[in-house]
Amino acid sequence: MAKQPKLKKSGLKPGDQVIMHSCYEARKEENKDKVWAVRSxxxxxxxxxxxxxxxxxxxxxxxxxxxxEG
Structure with a gap:
């Protein structure tokens, strides 16, 4: 069985605040500059x-x- 490639570890954890970038969802008007809370x-x-x-x-x-940040 082939080994799975190691995932990049984002370091994100529940409660962190994030914004979307470089994807279709980030370009949608309702998501532009929206701050999201990580819940998992x-x-x-x-x-x-x-x-x-x-x-x-x-x-x-x-x-x-x-x-x-901040």
Whole structure:
């Protein structure tokens, strides 16, 4: 059985504040500059690291999230 490639660890955790970037969802007017709260620990979903976001259903790929500092 082939080894799964190691996921990049986003370092995100529940309670972190993030914004979406570089994806279709980020370009939607209702999501522009919206700050989201992370509500789960990251997990692997088909080779992508994902988290749950408050007010959004399903996992969202962490590669398209940027942590808001401060």
């Amino acid at each position: 620990e990251p997990w692997d979903l088909c080779g992508s690291e994902v988290v749950l976001l408050e007010g959004k259903s399903g996992g969202f790929a962490t590669e398209f999230l940027k942590k808001v």
